[in-house]
Amino acid sequence: MQLQTQALHAGYEKDGQRTMAVPIYQTTAYEFRDVEHAANLFALKELGNIYTRLNNPTTDVFEKRFAMLEGGAAGLATASGMAAIFYAIANAAETGDNIICAKQLYGGSLTQASHTLKRFGIEARYFDVQNPSEIEALIDDKTKVIFFESLTNPSIDVADIAAITKIAKKFGVLTVVDNTVATPVLCRPFEHGVDIVVHSASKYTTGQGLAIGGIMVERNDLVDFIRSNPRYPQFNEGDASYHGLVYVDVPLPLYTLRARLSLLRDLGAVVSPFNSWLFIQGIETLSLRMREHSRNAQAVAEFLEAHPKVKKVNYPGLKSNSNYVNAQRYFQDGMASGLLSFEVESLELAKRIVDATQLFSLVVNIGDSKSIITHPASTTHQQLSHEELIACGVLPGLIRLSIGLESSIDLINDLKQALDA
Ligand SMILES: *Cc1c(COP(=O)(O)O)cnc(C)c1O
Numbered sequence: 434m435q436l437q438t439q440a441l442h443a444g445y446e447k448d449g450q451r452t453m454a455v456p457i458y459q460t461t462a463y464e465f466r467d468v469e470h471a472a473n474l475f476a477l478k479e480l481g482n483i484y485t486r487l488n489n490p491t492t493d494v495f496e497k498r499f500a501m502l503e504g505g506a507a508g509l510a511t512a513s514g515m516a517a518i519f520y521a522i523a524n525a526a527e528t529g530d531n532i533i534c535a536k537q538l539y540g541g542s543l544t545q546a547s548h549t550l551k552r553f554g555i556e557a558r559y560f561d562v563q564n565p566s567e568i569e570a571l572i573d574d575k576t577k578v579i580f581f582e583s584l585t586n587p588s589i590d591v592a593d594i595a596a597i598t599k600i601a602k603k604f605g606v607l608t609v610v611d612n613t614v615a616t617p618v619l620c621r622p623f624e625h626g627v628d629i630v631v632h633s634a635s636k637y638t639t640g641q642g643l644a645i646g647g648i649m650v651e652r653n654d655l656v657d658f659i660r661s662n663p664r665y666p667q668f669n670e671g672d673a674s675y676h677g678l679v680y681v682d683v684p685l686p687l688y689t690l691r692a693r694l695s696l697l698r699d700l701g702a703v704v705s706p707f708n709s710w711l712f713i714q715g716i717e718t719l720s721l722r723m724r725e726h727s728r729n730a731q732a733v734a735e736f737l738e739a740h741p742k743v744k745k746v747n748y749p750g751l752k753s754n755s756n757y758v759n760a761q762r763y764f765q766d767g768m769a770s771g772l773l774s775f776e777v778e779s780l781e782l783a784k785r786i787v788d789a790t791q792l793f794s795l796v797v798n799i800g801d802s803k804s805i806i807t808h809p810a811s812t813t814h815q816q817l818s819h820e821e822l823i824a825c826g827v828l829p830g831l832i833r834l835s836i837g838l839e840s841s842i843d844l845i846n847d848l849k850q851a852l853d854a
Pocket residue numbers: 513514515516539541542582586611613614632633634635636645646647799
């Protein structure tokens with residue numbers, strides 16, 4: 434089935450009421466038929482609902498549908514994108530282990546890797562996403578995960594996914610990719626050898642800035658990669674916290690199962706059924722929206738590139754952009770999503786432009802249907818020194834846009850008056 438069709442139907446089987454809309458199962462717990470039924474559910478002899486921290490029928494539809502869109506085996510929804518990233522990493526890495534991350538990551542992912550994972554004894558090592566050949570020298574026998582973003586936020590680079598997964602396969606290391614900005618509509622990382630995909634559902638999935646959530650998806654046949662792989666004893670040996678369960682022997686997608694049975698059970702960053710329902714509504718139009726976001730962003734990028742006050746435009750849909758080749762290779766029809774940035778002469782000019790826009794809202798979010806403008810140097814990257822700003826590509830005159838679904842004519846007119854003011 435095609436993605437557009439899956440987005441409307443996958444994962445939902447109508448119950449007795451035969452509702453067209455997926456029902457919201459707003460409940461904490463579920464009644465067991467009898468003691469034996471309860472015991473069977475806890476022993477995984479039978480699958481079913483126990484408690485909403487572990488599973489919920491509305492969330493189940495969201496997970497199944499999203500996993501289908503990615504072309505994966507199963508999904509695990511979480512309370513936020515950050516929780517999905519943490520679970521994807523903590524499922525593989527423990528104290529004494531290390532992970533290899535792209536330098537170009539979402540700010541929250543950088544602090545999670547450098548500071549919070551460090552407190553749990555997991556070391557983060559960094560490579561330049563523009564140069565995957567740096568990865569090999571960083572791998573040792575304690576390396577558990579290679580983590581990167583398909584389309585990076587905020588630096589707007591496109592990863593050479595196949596080059597990264599090739600190195601990972603050579604060493605038997607799991608790859609985790611954050612596909613938030615590209616979405617499965619534009620990019621399907623599993624087709625390029627990735628093992629685990631994570632998302633912040635708070636961005637394009639909800640699409641209207643309505644809710645925080647995340648999801649982790651595992652590829653098909655991951656068990657073949659993990660079985661007997663010496664890097665991952667936790668899947669090959671009995672789980673003491675689950676009466677000796679050996680995950681590689683269970684006929685279910687094992688990465689998701691272990692994340693659900695241990696991480697979600699014990700750490701509890703569960704998504705609310707209502708938010709899952711909002712994400713299901715968002716998914717219905719995801720394909721249409723991503724095309725329109727990309728078309729609008731392309732028009733705005735071309736306008737900015739031709740404007741005399743603009744020094745540089747970063748958008749992978751532009752032929753002049755260093756990521757153009759990867760965007761053509763990895764993204765559906767070369768569409769490059771709604772995120773772009775541009776550079777003007779000075780900090781003062783950037784501030785004036787941001788304040789002069791009327792249609793764009795000054796917000797630190799992306800992926801809303803309403804267009805957003807941010808000035809990273811004075812907000813998200815305020816704590817960095819001038820040298821650090823230059824190093825991570827956030828120049829004082831850099832302005833970031835998340836292009837929404839308004840008419841591109843109006844967006845361009847607004848930027849024009851702001852630039853010419
Ligand atoms: C926003 C974002 C996150 C974090 O997601 P939350 O849902 O806000 O926790 C992670 N990765 C990327 C690329 C993001 O844009």
